[in-house]
Amino acid sequence: MTTTLHDTPRVRLDDPFWNAYRQLIREVVIPYQWEALNDRVDAAEPSHAIDNFRIAAGQRQGEHHGMVFQDSDVTKWLEAVAYQLAQAPDLALEATADEVIALIGAAQQPDGYLNTYFTVKAPAARWTNLAECHELYCAGHLIEAAVAYYQATGKTALLDIARRLTDHIDQVFGPGPEQLRGYPGHPEIELALMRLYEATDEPRYLALGRYFVEQRGQQPHYYDAEYERRGRTFHWPSHGPAWMIKDKAYSQAHAPILKQDKAVGHAVRLLYLYTGVAHLARLTGDAEQAVACQRIWDNLTQRQLYVTGGVGAQSHGESLTCDFDLPSDTAYAETCASVALVMFARRLLELSPEGRYADVLERALYNTVLAGMALDGRHFFYVNPLEVDPATLGGSHRYDHVHAMRQRWFGCACCPPNIARLLGSLEDYIYLQREDCLYVHLYVGSDLDCTVAGQRWHLRQRSAYPWQGRIDFELSGEAQSGTFTLALRLPDWCPAPGVRINEEAVEVAPLARDGYCLLRRKWQAGDRVELDLPMPTQRLRTHPRVRQLAGKVALQRGPLVYCLEQADNGVDLHNLSLPPTAHFHEIQGRAPLTQVVQLETDGLRWNGAGSPDQSLYRQDPASTQASPQRLTFIPYYAWANRGEGEMRVWVNER
Numbered sequence: 037m038t039t040t041l042h043d044t045p046r047v048r049l050d051d052p053f054w055n056a057y058r059q060l061i062r063e064v065v066i067p068y069q070w071e072a073l074n075d076r077v078d079a080a081e082p083s084h085a086i087d088n089f090r091i092a093a094g095q096r097q098g099e100h101h102g103m104v105f106q107d108s109d110v111t112k113w114l115e116a117v118a119y120q121l122a123q124a125p126d127l128a129l130e131a132t133a134d135e136v137i138a139l140i141g142a143a144q145q146p147d148g149y150l151n152t153y154f155t156v157k158a159p160a161a162r163w164t165n166l167a168e169c170h171e172l173y174c175a176g177h178l179i180e181a182a183v184a185y186y187q188a189t190g191k192t193a194l195l196d197i198a199r200r201l202t203d204h205i206d207q208v209f210g211p212g213p214e215q216l217r218g219y220p221g222h223p224e225i226e227l228a229l230m231r232l233y234e235a236t237d238e239p240r241y242l243a244l245g246r247y248f249v250e251q252r253g254q255q256p257h258y259y260d261a262e263y264e265r266r267g268r269t270f271h272w273p274s275h276g277p278a279w280m281i282k283d284k285a286y287s288q289a290h291a292p293i294l295k296q297d298k299a300v301g302h303a304v305r306l307l308y309l310y311t312g313v314a315h316l317a318r319l320t321g322d323a324e325q326a327v328a329c330q331r332i333w334d335n336l337t338q339r340q341l342y343v344t345g346g347v348g349a350q351s352h353g354e355s356l357t358c359d360f361d362l363p364s365d366t367a368y369a370e371t372c373a374s375v376a377l378v379m380f381a382r383r384l385l386e387l388s389p390e391g392r393y394a395d396v397l398e399r400a401l402y403n404t405v406l407a408g409m410a411l412d413g414r415h416f417f418y419v420n421p422l423e424v425d426p427a428t429l430g431g432s433h434r435y436d437h438v439h440a441m442r443q444r445w446f447g448c449a450c451c452p453p454n455i456a457r458l459l460g461s462l463e464d465y466i467y468l469q470r471e472d473c474l475y476v477h478l479y480v481g482s483d484l485d486c487t488v489a490g491q492r493w494h495l496r497q498r499s500a501y502p503w504q505g506r507i508d509f510e511l512s513g514e515a516q517s518g519t520f521t522l523a524l525r526l527p528d529w530c531p532a533p534g535v536r537i538n539e540e541a542v543e544v545a546p547l548a549r550d551g552y553c554l555l556r557r558k559w560q561a562g563d564r565v566e567l568d569l570p571m572p573t574q575r576l577r578t579h580p581r582v583r584q585l586a587g588k589v590a591l592q593r594g595p596l597v598y599c600l601e602q603a604d605n606g607v608d609l610h611n612l613s614l615p616p617t618a619h620f621h622e623i624q625g626r627a628p629l630t631q632v633v634q635l636e637t638d639g640l641r642w643n644g645a646g647s648p649d650q651s652l653y654r655q656d657p658a659s660t661q662a663s664p665q666r667l668t669f670i671p672y673y674a675w676a677n678r679g680e681g682e683m684r685v686w687v688n689e690r
Contacts, residue, residue: 046484072444080443099156100153104271114137121133122187164266170220176229183231203240230319286355302348304372304450342367365425378400402502407420408451418437422672493514494512502595513561517559525553527595530569534567536565596672599671608682636666636667
């Protein structure tokens with residue numbers, strides 16, 4: 037039976053923490069990224085993405101520049117713009133977006149095909165290399181932008197472009213005798229088609245998405261067949277056949293979806309794919325696909341997830357490795373992978389509201405996603421390690437992918453617009469309504485208008501989260517009374533949550549189910565609910581099979597993971613340790629971290645300062661002597677905003 041989402045709630049953010057990010061996105065990030073797309077940012081890698089469309093449209097002469105997926109930088113930026121326009125009008129921004137949309141339309145081919153790389157550089161090679169190239173990936177991001185822009189403005193120009201492209205794809209791919217039986221090497225169109233179907237009610241789009249999902253991994257293998265057809269050539273010759281032709285797991289094409297049992301391959305591809313599968317499973321009621329999603333989720337989050345919500349342990353293939361392999365200093369943990377993890381968690385919540393999905397969503401959002409962008413909105417991390425020593429980065433190729441400071445832009449600039457579009461659409465992740473139950477997944481100050489059990493309600497949520505754990509709710513609206521369930525998430529990091537309704541304490545334990553406190557009652561206009569989530573500083577330890585972190589602890593307070601940084605603690609952070617009995621004090625940070633709660637405690641520095649022996653390997657007991665040192669921890673997302681220096685999340689405990 038299909039699960040239906042009822043009356044998508046209307047949400048308006050009003051939250052001290054997120055208001056600052058929203059202002060940054062609107063006033064800095066969106067304009068800055070527009071300048072980058074037009075190659076007007078000094079000392080940044082050129083994008084050429086807008087010029088590629090001008091060349092494809094015949095408005096300018098020149099060669100295509102950039103990656104085969106360069107178009108997606110533009111469409112993700114357009115999607116981020118759409119969310120800004122949905123929040124508040126901006127005539128100048130909307131006019132710029134409309135000009136870009138007109139340019140995209142001018143680049144579209146008469147048959148609906150749209151991709152500047154192949155239009156300009158390789159027109160005869162359309163749809164000949166799905167394994168390595170990104171035609172369907174780029175189409176997916178255009179579709180997502182089109183749906184968002186239509187929903188924000190009511191304008192159909194970009195939606196019409198997306199539909200013409202999708203209709204073309206629907207003719208090219210499928211089980212028919214004249215159709216290609218392929219599917220994307222980089223998943224993305226699967227999740228986009230689900231959004232397009234919901235926006236248009238066109239069943240062909242749902243069927244096409246289902247086809248791509250169910251065709252993946254079938255035998256004889258499509259990637260092998262197209263490799264032979266094009267004469268055994270590669271788009272990425274330096275990579276050779278191992279990545280995208282022979283290594284089918286790299287793109288999750290090693291087996292049909294229903295037979296995959298581990299999270300493998302390129303982390304972003306994995307999570308985009310399963311975001312689409314989870315959405316498809318809800319729309320079609322496919323129980324087997326739902327189980328497949330949960331199976332992959334469990335392996336990923338219980339065996340391969342960084343404490344910061346990062347995903348993908350190695351730079352080779354930007355991919356996952358194996359269970360319990362979580363190195364800190366060589367971690368890849370691409371920003372896009374955590375963005376995609378948030379998206380996957382949301383679709384699983386819609387499929388089956390369980391707090392464990394929202395717990396991981398929150399972990400990724402407040403830690404790795406936010407770490408991907410500097411506080412100034414103009415610098416970005418592609419890779420998010422959990423330990424950095426700048427002195428070693430230039431001396432070892434193990435760290436070629438790691439940076440100690442965020443970059444102004446990238447030749448492969450997928451992450452910056454991904455952050456902008458996710459943070460711009462945060463409203464979509466806070467609440468979920470099903471039947472006569474309203475779920476609160478995230479504690480983000482907001483005003484919600486919705487219809488529950490046939491009546492209109494307004495829910496006001498306010499807090500100082502993530503710094504403080506008291507969240508206040510108030511009900512009002514047209515309805516004077518009505519019976520429904522208000523389900524408040526009980527975060528996995530909170531040891532003793534408390535609830536009060538109209539100043540009367542409620543026992544939480546009997547009402548807790550699947551990670552939520554289910555408050556079912558006949559609600560009255562004016563009712564108030566107070567959720568108290570104590571935020572003690574907690575020490576986290578790993579599973580004993582995570583060999584890199586034996587004897588180490590990480591600190592977490594509320595949803596935030598903390599780290600040591602050289603700016604506060606000096607060099608050689610590896611010589612610092614936390615005694616098991618150390619107590620923590622909360623302090624207010626100084627500029628540029630003035631709004632940040634920092635943690636201080638008494639620790640130790642093991643430096644052997646009293647030893648005269650300076651040899652590499654020592655027998656002198658004095659080399660293991662320790663001296664007291666005051667330690668300061670800051671939230672992980674805020675690191676590298678005060679200049680270059682060492683950083684580490686996991687600290688020795690002794």
